[in-house]
Amino acid sequence: MSKDRLSIDPTVGELHAEAQDAGAETVWERYEAQQPQCGFGELGICCRNCFMGPCRIDPFGEGADKGICGATAGTIAARNFIRMVAGGAAAHSDHGRDVATVFLAAAKGEAPGYEIKDEGKLHQVAAQAGIEVEGRDNKDIAIELGELALSQFGQQEGEVIFTNMAPESVRARWRREGIMPRGIDREIVEIMHRTHIGVDADPENILRQGSRAALGDGWGGSMIATELQDILFGTPRPVTAEINLGVLKAENVNVVVHGHEPALSEMIVVAANDPEMLKLAKEQGAKGITLAGMCCTANEILMRHGIPVAGNFLQQELALATGVLDAMIVDVQCIMPGLTDVKDCFHTRLITTSPKAKIPRATHIQFDEHHALETAKEIVKTAVLNYKNRRSPANVPTDKT
Amino acid sequence: MSKDRLSIDPTVGELHAEAQDAGAETVWERYEAQQPQCGFGELGICCRNCFMGPCRIDPFGEGADKGICGATAGTIAARNFIRMVAGGAAAHSDHGRDVATVFLAAAKGEAPGYEIKDEGKLHQVAAQAGIEVEGRDNKDIAIELGELALSQFGQQEGEVIFTNMAPESVRARWRREGIMPRGIDREIVEIMHRTHIGVDADPENILRQGSRAALGDGWGGSMIATELQDILFGTPRPVTAEINLGVLKAENVNVVVHGHEPALSEMIVVAANDPEMLKLAKEQGAKGITLAGMCCTANEILMRHGIPVAGNFLQQELALATGVLDAMIVDVQCIMPGLTDVKDCFHTRLITTSPKAKIPRATHIQFDEHHALETAKEIVKTAVLNYKNRRSPANVPTDKT
Numbered sequence: 093m094s095k096d097r098l099s100i101d102p103t104v105g106e107l108h109a110e111a112q113d114a115g116a117e118t119v120w121e122r123y124e125a126q127q128p129q130c131g132f133g134e135l136g137i138c139c140r141n142c143f144m145g146p147c148r149i150d151p152f153g154e155g156a157d158k159g160i161c162g163a164t165a166g167t168i169a170a171r172n173f174i175r176m177v178a179g180g181a182a183a184h185s186d187h188g189r190d191v192a193t194v195f196l197a198a199a200k201g202e203a204p205g206y207e208i209k210d211e212g213k214l215h216q217v218a219a220q221a222g223i224e225v226e227g228r229d230n231k232d233i234a235i236e237l238g239e240l241a242l243s244q245f246g247q248q249e250g251e252v253i254f255t256n257m258a259p260e261s262v263r264a265r266w267r268r269e270g271i272m273p274r275g276i277d278r279e280i281v282e283i284m285h286r287t288h289i290g291v292d293a294d295p296e297n298i299l300r301q302g303s304r305a306a307l308g309d310g311w312g313g314s315m316i317a318t319e320l321q322d323i324l325f326g327t328p329r330p331v332t333a334e335i336n337l338g339v340l341k342a343e344n345v346n347v348v349v350h351g352h353e354p355a356l357s358e359m360i361v362v363a364a365n366d367p368e369m370l371k372l373a374k375e376q377g378a379k380g381i382t383l384a385g386m387c388c389t390a391n392e393i394l395m396r397h398g399i400p401v402a403g404n405f406l407q408q409e410l411a412l413a414t415g416v417l418d419a420m421i422v423d424v425q426c427i428m429p430g431l432t433d434v435k436d437c438f439h440t441r442l443i444t445t446s447p448k449a450k451i452p453r454a455t456h457i458q459f460d461e462h463h464a465l466e467t468a469k470e471i472v473k474t475a476v477l478n479y480k481n482r483r484s485p486a487n488v489p490t491d492k493t
Numbered sequence: 494m495s496k497d498r499l500s501i502d503p504t505v506g507e508l509h510a511e512a513q514d515a516g517a518e519t520v521w522e523r524y525e526a527q528q529p530q531c532g533f534g535e536l537g538i539c540c541r542n543c544f545m546g547p548c549r550i551d552p553f554g555e556g557a558d559k560g561i562c563g564a565t566a567g568t569i570a571a572r573n574f575i576r577m578v579a580g581g582a583a584a585h586s587d588h589g590r591d592v593a594t595v596f597l598a599a600a601k602g603e604a605p606g607y608e609i610k611d612e613g614k615l616h617q618v619a620a621q622a623g624i625e626v627e628g629r630d631n632k633d634i635a636i637e638l639g640e641l642a643l644s645q646f647g648q649q650e651g652e653v654i655f656t657n658m659a660p661e662s663v664r665a666r667w668r669r670e671g672i673m674p675r676g677i678d679r680e681i682v683e684i685m686h687r688t689h690i691g692v693d694a695d696p697e698n699i700l701r702q703g704s705r706a707a708l709g710d711g712w713g714g715s716m717i718a719t720e721l722q723d724i725l726f727g728t729p730r731p732v733t734a735e736i737n738l739g740v741l742k743a744e745n746v747n748v749v750v751h752g753h754e755p756a757l758s759e760m761i762v763v764a765a766n767d768p769e770m771l772k773l774a775k776e777q778g779a780k781g782i783t784l785a786g787m788c789c790t791a792n793e794i795l796m797r798h799g800i801p802v803a804g805n806f807l808q809q810e811l812a813l814a815t816g817v818l819d820a821m822i823v824d825v826q827c828i829m830p831g832l833t834d835v836k837d838c839f840h841t842r843l844i845t846t847s848p849k850a851k852i853p854r855a856t857h858i859q860f861d862e863h864h865a866l867e868t869a870k871e872i873v874k875t876a877v878l879n880y881k882n883r884r885s886p887a888n889v890p891t892d893k894t
Contacts, residue, residue, distance in 0.1 A: 116519045122563060126561055129547050129548070131546045132549060145530070146530050158523055158526075160527055161523075183692065184682075246678065281583045282587060284584070285587040292849055293833075294851035426690060427690040
């Protein structure tokens with residue numbers, strides 16, 4: 093692929109060339125190897141939901157116009173679409189579930205290192221959820237809010253609580269259309285049921301369930317994640333910070349945290365600033381420790397701490413090609429499995445931390461909110477001790493914004 | 494397709510010819526139209542989980558060996574496989590959820606027509622679940638059991654209760670391997686999260702979550718369905734009954750109930766034997782009403798009432814080709830959408846009953862456990878009134894067993 097087509101960011105071209113020189117295959121090569129991509133798959137008219145298939149509809153009207161069960165293109169495309177909704181809603185909401193779990197543990201004093209940072213928002217969110225606030229301890233309010241939030245995932249009947257933040261006229265429409273979410277998980281599971289062999293065949297009815305699960309995520313899982321993170325880690329304000337792979341510093345231990353959940357990244361921020369870690373870094377010959385974020389988790393620590401953003405989803409593999417990235421710490425979502433091959437061409441340690449997301453040949457150091465700082469320090473220490481293993485010349489781009 | 498290849502059952506060939514004469518396309522024609530089926534899909538090495546794709550691995554080692562994100566054939570196949578587990582576990586378990594809902598409503602006296610039929614099993618299952626049985630009203634026991642069963646779907650932590658029916662050594666292994674299910678829905682949702690872009694890339698770790706969700710279904714959703722159905726509808730005993738499409742009777746109104754949930758089929762049994770319905774059938778010129786089951790729901794009413802089985806999954810469309818099927822009543826699962834085209838060639842009314850499973854151009858009469866018998870009668874009445882609309886000659890096979 094020509095350099096110009098890679099990205100409008102010139103540093104991408106430079107680092108991509110470094111990666112190629114080192115024999116690393118990146119997302120761009122893998123994209124080219126997949127061309128041409130399957131037209132049936134692109135149109136969403138192939139179905140593999142049961143073992144009579146795979147089936148596919150001929151988009152030119154010359155071949156099969158139905159799957160073996162009789163599903164039409166409309167049925168197949170609608171089913172495929174809402175299974176994508178199920179994947180997205182599950183990912184977002186499972187993040188929310190983990191936040192609620194950490195929040196509740198923190199409220200109970202069982203997650204050392206985490207604490208209520210935004211009391212005003214605690215009171216506001218609790219009141220919105222119908223929790224008595226006046227004259228009560230923050231601890232009691234937070235425990236009740238954490239339990240209520242967690243209950244929304246398993247709720248079987250009724251309405252997801254934070255839909256009460258939507259205008260009443262909108263909620264009335266959701267009820268009328270049968271798309272008011274009853275619980276977060278239930279709607280996702282019902283998508284998987286409805287799209288199974290021989291269940292829902294009516295595209296409109298299928299799409300309704302997609303909307304219901306999406307609302308369960310948006311006003312449930314994702315809303316819970318956002319609100320409780322603000323209470324726990326502080327409500328963000330506009331900050332100025334640097335962005336791009338140029339934020340890495342050749343003379344420092346460089347750590348990139350990549351993924352989604354601030355429960356991890358917030359603790360990595362603390363650990364990376366720990367005097368003990370800084371001392372260790374200096375003992376290894378580095379001047380200090382640079383922490384940068386990547387992809388979504390970058391935004392979490394950017395907006396709360398002004399930590400620089402090393403890059404976006406497509407730049408994750410190139411971070412390793414700088415030759416100075418001592419560890420990439422990942423949790424869940426948007427982590428390319430391709431990182432594991434790229435790391436073999438450089439010295440970077442790839443550290444997975446979630447029981448839900450392992451990568452073959454990566455180092456797994458499991459994160460646990462009950463021993464958060466301890467684990468975060470172990471992870472940062474792994475990065476620091478890897479500083480002396482650098483083997484390629486430093487290729488840190490000078491461009492940053 | 495040659496007659497011999499259709500089925501070892503000779504009646505299938507006869508009725509298939511009738512269907513073809515009437516211009517109906519059935520599963521065999523649709524199967525042929527799909528040949529050759531996609532080899533990537535058959536091997537499970539195509540991925541459409543994100544919008545960088547579709548991606549596919551070249552099984553001959555000559556093309557792409559990774560998806561655009563870097564997922565290998567192992568990662569892709571494992572992800573596809575556990576999404577299939579998610580679909581199956583969701584379908585089974587959602588059936589269990591509906592049974593638990595009807596059970597609880599019945600226990601509370603809010604679902605007229607349903608009642609506890611097996612007191613011994615109620616006590617046995619309740620005791621297994623740790624519920625106090627001695628000296629208590631059946632009503633109270635049943636309400637507590639219903640609530641406990643329903644809670645298993647949304648449970649967030651701990652262990653699904655009926656895993657306590659497995660040997661302790663087995664449970665210890667499940668815990669050791671990290672596959673003990675915490676809740677029924679949560680494990681299914683976690684499958685959808687882990688298989689989303691950039692989450693779990695380790696095939697073994699991916700398959701573990703598939704096992705956990707499968708155990709959540711088997712010892713949760715499906716176990717709840719089985720146990721509560723037995724309490725509510727009676728524990729089955731071996732019975733003798735007839736089987737095959739020859740069970741339909743040309744001189745009677747013929748009703749086939751097809752799908753999965755006995756909450757519906759049990760009430761259809763009652764409605765089909767209602768004197769008012771029999772009188773109406775005679776007024777239409779029929780001698781009586783024949784009710785038969787098809788596919789899984791057939792087993793439910795066979796083993797509890799000796800109701801004949803009209804046929805299996807592949808025979809569903811051929812039932813219409815007998816020319817004497819006045820209504821096919823369906824709920825969820827295994828209902829071929831192709832039925833809607835076949836019914837256009839015959840006089841059969843196709844009646845959908847579940848809000849989760851509609852079929853374009855079918856008649857939708859929604860089943861509600863709070864007005865179960867009323868709805869069941871309305872459905873059977875629709876069948877009876879359709880008797881006079883028969884237009885093809887009767888082709889009821891004489892073969893039955």
